[in-house]
Structure formats: structure tokens, C-alpha cells
Amino acid sequence: MAKFEISRRKFLTSASLGVSGIMLSGCDAFDSQLGVGDGLRSFLEGANGLTYRAQRWLAGRDALAQEFTEADIRQPQRPNGVTAPDDDTYKGLLANNFADWRLEVSGLVEKPLSLTREQLQNMPSRTQITRHDCVEGWSCIAKWTGTPLSLVLDQAEVKPQARYVMFHCLDTIDRSLAGDIKYYGTIDLIDARHPQTILAYGLNGKPLPVENGAPLRVRVERQLGYKMPKYLYKIELVDSFASIGGGRGGYWEDNGYDWYAGI
């Protein structure tokens, strides 16, 4: 026991000396350990799994995000990310006011769907005034109208082995050697079936504008903005996202953001 005491004392002394050393040498000391895939970084990322489980346990499946009143809508919804897709496919669809646009529902479903805007808008809708929280730190309150994603999933009859909903988008967010990278993202089926998760086509009482994701974007109200892709054209039910893109579940996730963004 006495031996243990001494070694721990030495450990604490060296630990405190180490911390002071780091402070003196500047904060690039950890840079080499913090890239995606590095050991230290992967270890620290483990805490996000803990956050996910803790928040799922606390919030359950159906706890609702806070909703606000009309009086809280004080400005247009701030657009972010891509606000004017330069893709030919998108520009063609936009020129025709999305008459030729379809939402495909595919992957692990019994009945793949191809829905027009009218078909989506004829389904029961939900309108909610919610706060959009960006990972950068800002918030903006707006009124969203759309079709609950759960209704679309029910119509397509999700197969039991499906675990995630993957959103395919029309906008190019990045370019790589392999070509243009279109925005993509995934959420689990708990969020997909959450009562406030809607495929939004209306914003503040008007059709969804281009900068906010026309003709269709998803709202996932218990997570941050990067989990709510815009310019949707396909919803794919998958059992894993390991083989998609960088394997982390989305464009921003592949660039280092956590897959779970409830915090």
C-alpha cells in the first residue's frame, strides 16, 4: 500500500508537471493526436456513445422538442450550408417548379415509393414552431410544415432489419478526386419515427424557399441542424452506414462531427 502511495504521488506530480508543460508549449501539443481515426481521438469519441445512450434513456422515444408561439417568429429562417445548389439536375427541377421532382423511398422496404410533391402534401401534415440550433452555436425560431416521416415509412412498410434512414440530397457540398460529393446523412429509426420528425415543404406559412432546402428537407427537432438535410430526393432504409462515404453516417460526420447531435 505504501508503495502504491508513493507511485501515485509521483504520478500526480508528473501529471501536474506535464499539464504545466503543455500549457507552456502551446496548444498544438495535441494536434497530431486529434485527427479522425487517431487513437486518442477515437478514445475520446467513446463519450459520444455515452451521451447518446444517456439522452435516449432520459428523453425516450417521444419526448417533444420545445415548441414556440407565432410571437417568437421574429425573422426569416437563417439559411446555412449550401443555399443555392449549382447542380444541373437541381436547376432543371427548379426551372420546372419541381413538377418532375419525386421523392423515392427505397432500400429495406416492402413497397418502394416514388412520391410527387402533391402526393406528399395530400398526406396528413404537421405544423410546428421550433428552434433550429446550429452546431456553430446560433439558434433561429421558425414555423415548419410537412409530412410526418413516420407516415411515409408506414406506407413503404419498413423491413425489420432496417436500422437507419439515409437521406440523399441533390446539392453538391464538396468535391473529391472521385467526383462531386452530394450531401447525405443518416438518423436512427427512433428519430425517424419521432412525432416531430417531418419532411418539411413549408416554412413560416409559405412554400419552402430554395435557400432553406426546396422542395423538401427533413426536420429532426431533437438534434442539431447538420442532421437535417435539405434538397431531398431519396430516402433509403439501411441496416448499416459502414459502407457509405467515409462510414461515419453522413457528410459532416465523415469530416469529424459526431453522428449523434443531440448535444
Added chain:
Amino acid sequence: METVARSQPTVEADAAPKDATLIYRQSRWTRLTHWLWAISLFFMLLSGLQIFNARPQLYIGKESGFDYNNTVFAIGAENTAAGTRGYTEIFGKRFDTTGVLGWSGPAGQETARGFPSWATIPSYYDLGTARVVHFFFAWILSTTLVVWLVASVLNDHLRRDLAPRIEDLKRLPRDIVDHAKLKFHHTREYNTLQKMAYGGVLFVLLPLMIITGLAMSPSMNSVLPFLNDLLGGRQTARTIHFAVMVLLVGFFIVHMLMILAAGPINELRSIITGWYRTDPPPAHGDNTPERSA
């Protein structure tokens, strides 16, 4: 393993010299949690400043004003006749902070960034990584706080050393004068200002930090919707989170200065080994009222 409630330092008796002025002051729980907090707060501060850099503005209210102004604090860069300058704006009042806030970096390679590269983890702009680091240490910090609280109730540290007493109030004026004169009494007990500082950090600032942190989480909003209403909205919560950070940095600076002034070797020894050298008992005839140990 020993129990938490152990009150006598039997295990470390081998380290105790015969000197009667050397006393066992800090339990292993206090020492261990102290250093885990120090490490966690170090990483949380530097990753937090990186997170702040993604949106170097603070607002009051439920949301951020883009079409109206509810900004109370901003760091930015602007082009002037004299080149690019960094500025910091507090309640609409603007200060030139070129080189540190807003516009900083090696000469000729300055970039627009809120806090400078030496004050953030990672040193380059990387919001995703800063969030990974921040939330990892958030778990360590909050878990350690709970461990410390339970241990401190069981080993009596809370009641014996931190709970305020009537005599603390009475000796406050003298404490202030003594601190101002850098005259320190080395006793088993904390003095009134120490109790206020440690109690303020542990029972006000750190809990407020955790609460405002949780208030920013959209998922926690669905669990505790009243939290943001109570705090004045998510953006106010973010502003409070930042303000508490400033207070904690202030505490850290004073804490370091006091340790240097009161005798760094003795102070460091007590928080590493637990052993602390107290002042010798007053000489015969000296009736300076000291609190008994």
C-alpha cells in the same frame, strides 16, 4: 480498500515526520478529484474557446438575432485603412484587440479567428474535434463532482471545512485585510475568503456551467423544457456559459497567485500528498486570536 469515511490518516502515517506542525489536511478523494478537475477544466476551456470560435458572438434571448440586434458580445475582424484589425465588442462598445482576439497569428500569416490559436484545442480551426474533446471532459468533470460530493459528505470534508459558520462572517473583515497585506495564516481550516471561493466554484459556478451546458443540448431541451425558460432562452444560456467560463478563469488566476503568495511548496504538497505545514503555535504571551485546529 479503505472506506471513504476514514477520518485518521493511518495509511500515510509512514510519510509523516515527527514534526507536530505537519498535519494531514486533504483526503485522497479531495486530492484525486482536484487534479481530475484541473485536467478537465484545462481541456474544456481550450476546446470551449474553439467551439466559441465557430460563432464568436453571444446573444440574449431564445434565438440569435440576424434581422434584429440582441448581440451582447462579439469578436471579429474588419478591414480598415490601417489594414485588417481584430476587434472585441462588449454591449456595443468596440475595442481594438488585434493580435489576440479577432485577428491573430504569426506575423504576416494572421487569420480571422475569435480566440487565438495558442488558446484553442486543436490549434487549427476544427469544431467537430473540439466538441469531441469538450464532451468527453464534460463527463469526467460532472462524474468527478458527484464522486467528490458523496466522498465529502461521508468523510465530513463538507461540514468540517466548507460549510459557512457564524464566526466566518465575523472574521471576514480581518481576512480581507490579511489577504490584502499578503499575510497568510497556515491552519487546518480554510479562511472565510477561501471558503467563499471554493464553495462558490463548487456549488455555484460548476453547477451553473453544467446546467447552461445541458440547456444548449436540443435533446435535453425535450427532457427539461423549463430549463431554458428559467435561464431566459438557449442563447442566454450560451452567454451565461461563457460568462461563467470568464469567472472560472478569474478564479484560476487568483488561485495561482494565492498559492504563490502563501508558499507554493507547502500548498502543492498538501494537494498532492495531503500533508500541510501549519504555523507554529503562538509564542507565550501572544494572544492573537487564532481558530483552534
